Amino acid sequence: MALLQITEPGLSAAPHQHRLAVGIDLGTTNSLVATVKSGAATVLPDEHGRSLLPSVVRYRDDGRTIVGFEAQAEQSRDPNNTIVSVKRFMGRGLADIQDVGRSPYRFVDAPGMVQLVTRAGHKSPVEVSADILKNLRERAEASLGGELIGAVITVPAYFDDAQRQATKDAARLAGLNVLRLLNEPTAAAIAYGLDNGAEGTYVVYDLGGGTFDVSVLALTRGVFEVLATSGDSSLGGDDFDHRIYCWILEQAGLHGLSAHDTRLLLTRAREAKEALTEHADTRITAVLADGQTIDLQLSQTTFHAISKTLIDKTLLPVRKALRDARIGAGDVKGVVMVGGATRMPQVQKAVGDFFGRPPLTNLDPDKVVALGAAIQANVLAGNKGDDEWLLLDVIPLSLGLETMGGLTEKIIPRNSTIPIARAQEFTTFKDGQTALSVHILQGERELVSDCRSLAKFVLRGIPPMVAGAARIRVTFQVDADGLLAVTAREMISGVEASIEVKPSYGLSDDEITRMLSDSIAHVADDINARKLREAMVDADSLLDALDVALASDADLLDDAERAALDEAMQALRDAIAAESTKDINACSHRLNQASEPFAARRMDRNIQRALTGKNIETL
Amino acid sequence: MTADLFSDFQQDHFALFGLPRRFALDGAALDTLWRSAAAQVHPDRFASAGDAEKRIALMAATRVNEAYQTLKSPLARARYLLRLAGIDTAEETNTSMPPAFLMAQMEWREAIEDARHGHDVDALERLSRQLRLDVRAMEDELGEALDEQHDHASAALLVRKLRFLEKLDQEIGDAIEALLF
Incomplete structure (x- = not known):
C-alpha cells in the first residue's frame, strides 16, 4: 500500500511559520469560530469567555452596528432593526420566504435576493451575514495575534447554489479569504471520525436553528466519502420555538401582536424549549406592551405533542438519503447528532427509534461543525496535520437546463461527487437561428417552474444554419465548493459564452469591491497595505510550492522550460523585494501561466504513481 | 502547451485506472483505485498552491470523477463500452422494443x-x-x-x-x- 502515500503539493519545503486559518460555523441562531492550536481543534471564545456568538445584528440609531449577545438582548426593544436568523434569507427571493408575516422585518424584493429595510438603509442578507463574520474574524485575529490566511466557512449540505454563493460573498465582504465552503454534516463527520477512529457507514443528523441536513457517509481509513445528502433548508430549532409561540397565543387568546410583543414571546418560547430539555415542565411569563400579563405552564408532554410533526418532517429526508445511498437503516453503524436542536430529548428518541440504536451525542452538538471546519482549514492552509485524509463530497440537488415545453433536463444528478463536469449537446430548432438562450436550474422536479432558477444567459453569434445543424455544447462544471460555472460553445464555429452562475442573484465583483471600500472598518484597515500583504503571502506560497515541485519533479522540464521558469520565479522574487503590489500580481500571474504545463505533467505523474502496478489482479 | 496537457488523460476511462476494457468489473477494486487517484488530484490538496496548479487539479479531479462515475454504473459502463466500439445505443431515437x-x-x-x-x-x-x-x-x-x-x-x-x-x-x-x- 506504499503507493497510497500522498504527496504534499502545496506545502513548503522550508519549515514554515504556522499559517493562521480558522473554521467558521455561520449558523442560523449562533455562530462560532475555531482553529487548530498545537495540533488540537479548539473554539475561540470572546473576551468574556463565551464560545457562541448569537447570529443577531442590530443597526443602532447612533450609527453603530452591534453583533451577538448585546444585539440579542436588545431585540425585543428594537425588533425592526435587530436582524435574527438572517441565514434563512440568504440567496432567497421574497417569494421563497414562507414566513414573511412571521418576521418583524420589512422586506423589499431586490433582483434575486430580498433586502431588509433597517434604519441603516436597505441591507442584503449578505451584508448582515458579513457583519457576523467580521465580528468572528476580529475575534480570531485578536485571539491568534495575527492576520488570517483564510477560513473554511460551513454551509448546510442542502444549500443550493444561490445560498452557497451568497455565503461566499458574505465572507469576502467580511475580508475573509475563503479556503473552502464545507458542508456542515461533513465538517461534523471530520471532527467525529478523526476523534473516534470511526470506520463504516455513518449518518449525520444535523438539526440547526433554521436548517436541517442529513448526510450518509462511508468512513474508511483516511477517506470521508459522502454517499448521499438530503435535508430541508427551512426547518430547524426556530420552528420549535414557533410552535410554542403559537401555543402561547392560543392559550392566552392573543392575536394581532406588535413586532415588539412578537419578539418578546418568541424569546420566551425559546427559553421554554431550552428549559424543557432538562425539566418535565416550565413556566412561561411575560408582560406585554399593553400591560397584559402572560403566565402559563408548559409540560414536556404537551411540547412533544405540538412539535411531533416537525420531527416527522426531518425523518423524510433521512429516508430519502438512505434510499439514495442504497442502504437500509440497519446498515448504519452510528448516527451522529449535530446542532443545538438535537439536544431536545424527543428528537433523540425519534432518531434512536428510527435507526434502532441510540444516537451518538458525545460531541458538543453546538461546536462539532466549527471544530471540523477548523481541522479542514488547517490542512487547506498548508499546515501539516498528523493525519492526511481525503474528503469526497457531493452536490445536494440536481443541476439542469430548461428544454422545450418548460421541462427540465438534468445534466448533473444529485449526489454526484464533486468536482464534476458534464456536457450536453443541443441544436437549433429554427433555420438561420443565431442565438440560443440557456436557462440553468437546480432541483429535482420535472417542471421548470418547480425548480430554482439559477441563471439565464444567451449564446449569440451562432452562424446561420439550417435547423438542427448547429451543435451547441453546454458544459456544467461544479467545483469543490459546490459552486457551478456554465459554458456554452457552438462546436462548428467555436462561438463561446460562459457564465459563473451568480448574476441573477449574487453580487458582482464590482459590487463587492465597492462595499469593501465603503466599509469603514476596511478604510481603517488600510486597504492598500492589506492588499500588498495578501499579494506577498500568495506570492510566497506560490514560490514555495514551486520549489517543492522542482525538488521532486524537475526532470519533467527540458532546459529551455526550466530556464523560463527560473526567470519567471526570479522576476517574482524581485517584485516581492520591491514591495510593489501591482508587479507582484503581474509576476505571479505570469509565473502561474509559465508553470501550467509543469503542473499538468506533475498531476499526470502523481496519478500514474498512485495507480501503477495497481490493477484488478493485485488488489 | 495543451498538447501534453494530460497526455495520459487522453486514455479511455478503463486505461486511466489500469483496468481491462470489459464489462465485468470488481466494484471494490474500482472504488480503491478511484480513491487513490482522487487523493492525488483533489483540489483540497492544492488549496494553497498557485492558480495554475489549482486549475489543473480541478480539471484532473473532474476527469477522475467522471471516469469513476461512468465505470461504476453498469448502464453507463455498457453504454461507454459500446461507444468505444463505435456503436451508438440510440436511446433517444430507437424505441422499438420486443x-x-x-x-x-x-x-x-x-x-x-x-x-x-x-x-x-x-x-x-x-x-x-x-x-x-x-x-x-x-x-x-x-x-x-x-x-x-x-x-x-x-x-x-x-x-x-x-x-x-x-x-x-x-x-x-x-x-x-x-x-x-
Missing part, C-alpha cells in the same frame, strides 16, 4: 400507479426491490453479450431496456418522495 418487454413495462407502470393511488409506500418499496433484482439479472445478460459473445446489437438493445428500467426506478423514487413529502 412486445413482451413492452407488456411487462405496462404492468410495472400499473403497479406503480396503483401503489401511488393507494398511498402505499411499502408497496412502492417492494416494487423498487423487485425492480432492482430485474435490473441485476439484465446486467448479467449484458455482461454475457459484451464480454463473452461480443454481440453489440444485443448489448445495445439491453442498454435501451435498462434505460427503461432506470426510468421506472426513478418513477418509483419520485412516487415515494411525493407520498412522503
